Amino acid sequence: MKITAVDTILITIPFDSGAPSAVIAGRPRTSVDILFVRLATDAGVTGWGEAFGHSVTPGTKATIDALIAPLLIGRDAREHTVLIRELQQKLHNFGRNGPVVFGLSGVDIALWDIAGKAAGQPLYRLFGGAPRTTLPAYASLLRYGEPALVARNAARAVERGYRHVKLHEIDVPQVAAARQAIGPEVALMVDVNCPWTLRQALDMAERFRPFDLTWLEEPVWPPEDHESLAAVRRTGTRIAAGENAGGLHDFRHQFAAGALDIAQPSVTKIGGITEQRKIIALAEAFGVTAIPHSAYFGPGMLASVHVVAAMAQETLVERLFMDLAACPFGGLTTAVDGRMPVPQGPGLGCDPDPAVIEKYRVG
Ligand SMILES: [Mg+2]
Known part of the structure; x- marks a missing residue:
């Protein structure tokens, strides 16, 4: 089950917080960002993940697109734990917290989505x-x-x-x-x-x-x-x-x-x-x-x-x-x-x- 595409999609949705203004993660916000990570496979199974978050989403998106996605293309989505460990080691000197790890988080969630779909079971x-x-x-x-x-x-x-x-x-x-x-x-x-x-x-x-x-x-x-x-x-x-x-x-x-x-x-x-x-x-x-x-x-x-x-x-x-x-x-x-x-x-x-x-x- 080879990974054929890694896409990042950023959306921002307005919200009502029950007050004229409110603060999320230290900044006044009126909309909430969601950064999706979508993995496509040659088996026709697609996995969805999410990478953190709020004001840093543009930085995380760029990190996934430039650094992480190229390492995933052609790899077997079923070799999940091996793949994640390899990515952690290859990218460790670019930060063990922040956008690199946020990006890997999105990939890991998408790989689990694929695993659950392949098994026909909800993850829990x-x-x-x-x-x-x-x-x-x-x-x-x-x-x-x-x-x-x-x-x-x-x-x-x-x-x-x-x-x-x-x-x-x-x-x-x-x-x-x-x-x-x-x-x-x-x-x-x-x-x-x-x-x-x-x-x-x-x-x-x-x-x-x-x-x-x-x-x-x-x-x-x-x-x-x-x-x-x-x-x-x-x-x-x-x-x-x-x-x-x-x-x-x-x-x-x-x-x-x-x-x-x-x-x-x-x-x-x-x-x-x-x-x-x-x-x-x-x-x-x-x-x-x-x-x-x-x-x-x-x-x-x-x-x-x-x-x-x-x-x-x-x-x-x-x-x-x-x-x-x-x-x-x-x-x-x-x-x-x-x-x-x-x-x-x-x-x-x-x-x-x-x-x-x-x-x-x-x-
Ligand atoms: Mg807290």
């Missing part, structure tokens, strides 16, 4: 998961800044059936407003995206304590300072991190440092499904819970749902709290009553809608 069943139709999701709110907007959107998430709400706010009034709006029974998490020194993080963890957070995410700058994360965790605050990690060995160091309660490998960033599942297995060995990062809407979201659905215990799926003008996968990336559907078709379970791609394509 191929991975040994029990039959499931839905998974619990958490609403991952954008950063609004204004406490009243935070409260309103946290309440909207609960009205839509979510029992877990995550904020991307970095100060006390916003977190207090959310807790007040959702009441004591709904789980509340706060993701601050690496703003603080250790001293500041310890102080803020203390100030957040009255709001009974299920976890505090990435409180320390830089994200690779695992020892400082561990120091915050030792005060009793549950720590989540890992979306910015550089692979299996980066996670091994975090686990060994005692930095994490929740590990968040991101399938479109970390090296795809193959690397993500290794990390989930390692997390289990260290007694750490894996709840993947999945702040996206393309094949990466479907891949995340399959990986989570294959876990022995029911686990949360992250869903950005926004309404897109269109969805490439129909309703498959939309939570209903706070639960994400599990695709039942072979591979990822669904190919993207060509009409949505055509309408929103920018590259």
Whole structure:
């Protein structure tokens, strides 16, 4: 089953975040990018992947087109693990994190889509998961800044059936407003995206304590300072991190440092499904819970749902709290009553809608 073509397709879809302006990944945004990686084979099976993401998508696209695609043409899509290892080694000196690995992540997801289609099985069943139709999701709110907007959107998430709400706010009034709006029974998490020194993080963890957070995410700058994360965790605050990690060995160091309660490998960033599942297995060995990062809407979201659905215990799926003008996968990336559907078709379970791609394509 030889790979005959590698195409990258970039689309951007406008969204409504429930506020006049909102921030994704540190930048004000009004549309969300999806970078598709499509692998065609001489067997007629086509695989779809997604490579991270948001503002860096043009850089990732150029990296796949120039560096990665030429290495894939003519190779056998069934020699999946060998092929991925070879690409990692050939490209390692161009970056072990960032666009190279994001691109490889998209390729790996597409190779798994091909494998699932060839086997006639949805990926979560191929991975040994029990039959499931839905998974619990958490609403991952954008950063609004204004406490009243935070409260309103946290309440909207609960009205839509979510029992877990995550904020991307970095100060006390916003977190207090959310807790007040959702009441004591709904789980509340706060993701601050690496703003603080250790001293500041310890102080803020203390100030957040009255709001009974299920976890505090990435409180320390830089994200690779695992020892400082561990120091915050030792005060009793549950720590989540890992979306910015550089692979299996980066996670091994975090686990060994005692930095994490929740590990968040991101399938479109970390090296795809193959690397993500290794990390989930390692997390289990260290007694750490894996709840993947999945702040996206393309094949990466479907891949995340399959990986989570294959876990022995029911686990949360992250869903950005926004309404897109269109969805490439129909309703498959939309939570209903706070639960994400599990695709039942072979591979990822669904190919993207060509009409949505055509309408929103920018590259
Ligand atoms: Mg995060």
